Amino acid sequence: MKREAVSLSLQSITKHFGSVKAVDGINLDIEQNEFFALLGPSGSGKTTLLRIIAGLERPSNGRVVVRGQDVSDLPPYRRHIGMVFQNFLLFPHKTVSENIVFPLRMQRIARPEREKRLTWAMALLRLDGLGRRYPNELSGGQQQRVALARGLISRPALLLLDEPLANLDRELRAEMEVEIRRYQKELNIPFVYVTHNQEEALTMSDRIAVMRNGQVEQVGPRVEVYTRPATAFVASFVGQSNRMEGVAAAINGSNMTMEWRGSSLLVPSHGDISPGNRIRFSIKYEDVEVSCRGTASATAGRNRLPGKLRDIIFKGQTANYLITLDNGAEIVASGAPREMNLRPGEEVFVHWAAKTGVSFKA
Amino acid sequence: MISDGTIAGKRSRWRFFITPFGLLTGPGVLFIVVMLLLPLLAVVVFSFWRTESYELYADWNFDNYRVLFSESAYRTFLLRSVAGAAAASVICLLYAWPVAYFIARHGGRFRLLLVLLLAAPFFTGVILRIAALQGILGPGGLINMTLGVMGLPPVRALMYTQFAATIGHVYLFVPFMVTAIYLSLVNFDFALLETAKINGAGPWRAFVEVTWPLNWIGTAIGIALVFIPCLASAVTPRFLGGPNSPSFGMSLAQQFGETGTWALGSAMSVVLFFLSFLVISIMYCTIDLRRTGFTGMHSK
Numbered sequence: 001m002k003r004e005a006v007s008l009s010l011q012s013i014t015k016h017f018g019s020v021k022a023v024d025g026i027n028l029d030i031e032q033n034e035f036f037a038l039l040g041p042s043g044s045g046k047t048t049l050l051r052i053i054a055g056l057e058r059p060s061n062g063r064v065v066v067r068g069q070d071v072s073d074l075p076p077y078r079r080h081i082g083m084v085f086q087n088f089l090l091f092p093h094k095t096v097s098e099n100i101v102f103p104l105r106m107q108r109i110a111r112p113e114r115e116k117r118l119t120w121a122m123a124l125l126r127l128d129g130l131g132r133r134y135p136n137e138l139s140g141g142q143q144q145r146v147a148l149a150r151g152l153i154s155r156p157a158l159l160l161l162d163e164p165l166a167n168l169d170r171e172l173r174a175e176m177e178v179e180i181r182r183y184q185k186e187l188n189i190p191f192v193y194v195t196h197n198q199e200e201a202l203t204m205s206d207r208i209a210v211m212r213n214g215q216v217e218q219v220g221p222r223v224e225v226y227t228r229p230a231t232a233f234v235a236s237f238v239g240q241s242n243r244m245e246g247v248a249a250a251i252n253g254s255n256m257t258m259e260w261r262g263s264s265l266l267v268p269s270h271g272d273i274s275p276g277n278r279i280r281f282s283i284k285y286e287d288v289e290v291s292c293r294g295t296a297s298a299t300a301g302r303n304r305l306p307g308k309l310r311d312i313i314f315k316g317q318t319a320n321y322l323i324t325l326d327n328g329a330e331i332v333a334s335g336a337p338r339e340m341n342l343r344p345g346e347e348v349f350v351h352w353a354a355k356t357g358v359s360f361k362a
Numbered sequence: 363m364i365s366d367g368t369i370a371g372k373r374s375r376w377r378f379f380i381t382p383f384g385l386l387t388g389p390g391v392l393f394i395v396v397m398l399l400l401p402l403l404a405v406v407v408f409s410f411w412r413t414e415s416y417e418l419y420a421d422w423n424f425d426n427y428r429v430l431f432s433e434s435a436y437r438t439f440l441l442r443s444v445a446g447a448a449a450a451s452v453i454c455l456l457y458a459w460p461v462a463y464f465i466a467r468h469g470g471r472f473r474l475l476l477v478l479l480l481a482a483p484f485f486t487g488v489i490l491r492i493a494a495l496q497g498i499l500g501p502g503g504l505i506n507m508t509l510g511v512m513g514l515p516p517v518r519a520l521m522y523t524q525f526a527a528t529i530g531h532v533y534l535f536v537p538f539m540v541t542a543i544y545l546s547l548v549n550f551d552f553a554l555l556e557t558a559k560i561n562g563a564g565p566w567r568a569f570v571e572v573t574w575p576l577n578w579i580g581t582a583i584g585i586a587l588v589f590i591p592c593l594a595s596a597v598t599p600r601f602l603g604g605p606n607s608p609s610f611g612m613s614l615a616q617q618f619g620e621t622g623t624w625a626l627g628s629a630m631s632v633v634l635f636f637l638s639f640l641v642i643s644i645m646y647c648t649i650d651l652r653r654t655g656f657t658g659m660h661s662k
Contacts, residue, residue, distance in 0.1 A: 056556050076559040089557040093575050093653040102571075106562030134652055150561065 007032040007190045008053065008158055013062035015048055022048040023059070024214035030192060035184045037193045037201035040211035041237070046194045050160050053192065055079050066157050077106070082151035086163040088143045090135040096146050097131035103154040121149040124183065141172045148180070152187065161193045165200060177203045198238050202226060210234045232360040235282040242288065242331050245362060248277045255354065261327040265303045266354035272361055283357035288333035290321050293347045304351040307331065311344050323350055402635070408628035416622040426629035436613070443610040446524055447592035450531035454588045455581070457532065458539035466547035477544055480537040492530060492601045499526050499602065522604025530598040535591060539584035546580020579654050582645045590638045610634065
């Protein structure tokens with residue numbers, strides 16, 4: 001990565017709270033024009049990391065470098081970073097316009113320029129006509145857009161977003177996901193987006209860092225994180241997967257056979273695994289297919305297991321097929337509902353291509 | 363149809379007093395009427411009467427007010443009281459904000475205890491507390507006696523001056539100011555300060571832009587709770603301020619005591635009442651309910 005393209009550089013950031021290591025030696029480089037997501041369960045240290053970048057929290061160790069300048073020792077009000085919070089945190093005693101121009105007033109920018117930028121921000125976030133309202137007179141979505149406008153109006157070096165959509169209802173969230181990504185691409189400001197919602201991270205970001213226990217488990221482009229999880233944790237946290245625990249038998253290059261509940265499955269392997277190891281295999285719902293017992297399906301290079309369709313969870317564009325295998329395990333396959341006329345109780349086969357899924361040493 | 367409605371209306375008006383709401387509010391309303399409004403009314407009536415050798419005569423006139431507004435002594439007393447109350451309020455404000463802020467922000471598990479301890483000065487009676495202050499500030503008091511023993515001249519500013527009276531007022535009323543500001547601060551979202559800082563406000567700017575305006579109601583209540591009692595105060599100035607510079611309250615007390623001029627005293631009370639009401643009204647006007655940060659306080 002070229003140095004000048006790097007907009008934010010985190011260098012071995014560590015944060016202790018007493019004896020707890022909230023953030024543990026994190027190194028990350030985030031590029032200009034990048035939408036970067038920090039994804040992890042609660043308590044994984046992602047919010048602490050965000051607060052360290054903002055300057056609200058001092059790291060126990062490590063440096064924060066923004067556009068080549070070490071800001072580690074600067075207070076938040078000297079860093080020129082924007083931030084949007086989960087609970088909006090608009091100033092309740094200021095109108096929408098006053099909230100939005102607040103950063104410009106703090107920077108002592110002259111009134112004509114302030115007015116110009118306000119008009120621009122209100123148009124960008126579709127807040128026209130709401131300027132004189134107070135925050136408690138706005139809907140949740142409007143409040144969040146005001147918070148975004150306040151974060152963006154001064155064209156910060158970086159915008160931090162801390163679960164900004166968590167308090168919005170589902171429909172609005174989906175709309176805002178697309179909107180926020182659009183702002184980022186239009187403004188060419190790097191966004192660092194903290195979320196525990198993998199769907200949000202996948203929808204919006206260019207790259208994702210999956211965090212767990214204060215450490216980064218995997219960093220990479222979203223498709224890579226989704227399709228090629230680096231650890232068992234990432235495999236279970238990103239996307240929806242079936243998990244099977246078995247024992248490695250014969251290994252043959254990049255494939256191996258895994259003994260699982262009396263069946264031999266052909267699954268991908270990698271260098272660390274040797275015969276006899278306990279294996280955690282994980283395969284995404286959408287990689288598993290279901291078909292009726294009667295239909296002849298190609299079995300070459302595929303794993304095939306018999307079972308009984310227990311239920312269908314209809315989700316609109318897709319449906320989840322819950323299957324109880326003959327060996328007693330539950331497995332979920334997802335697919336387009338119209339393609340299959342299966343009924344609950346029917347005897348079925350589940351099958352998947354042998355090269356799909358990922359295996360890890362347990 | 364119509365007559366039915368009126369009869370039902372009359373009945374329900376009487377029945378109001380035996381509804382739960384009536385039963386709950388009734389005693390309180392009665393108490394206020396008897397204990398506050400009736401005496402106030404009496405004072406207003408008396409202020410237009412005449413006193414002669416300790417007797418009230420009901421011949422209506424404006425003489426008391428004429429005396430009050432024409433004799434410069436009363437104006438001096440009043441101005442002295444207003445200045446004293448203002449000084450006490452400002453000092454209490456400067457004193458109380460950091461204390462309340464510290465307790466609200468850093469009090470931790472001792473927060474409640476610290477606030478309850480603000481009642482500590484009230485563990486003894488008011489006269490005793492003022493006497494104790496006299497024992498510290500007065501001519502034979504702790505400070506000046508110590509200075510004397512060390513061969514230094516006494517601090518005259520502490521001996522029966524308005525300054526000493528103001529110290530007394532601050533001591534007596536500062537707990538109210540701290541409590542009012544504290545109660546405001548515990549409901550203040552300190553995360554808003556972080557937001558202000560991220561958006562470029564230094565600590566002082568963040569205070570002026572966010573903390574102060576969002577806690578102005580509590581602060582205003584604190585100012586009212588200090589300013590108004592100080593304005594009417596009689597005992598503190600008498601013990602600490604000395605006899606040479608009487609306050610309005612002292613003079614007022616005298617009318618009902620030594621001189622027995624009840625009618626003039628009543629007129630003074632009315633003046634005091636209107637002045638206090640004026641101060642409250644001015645403070646009320648400074649509060650824009652939409653800008654307090656309280657939701658649901660809009661006067662629509």
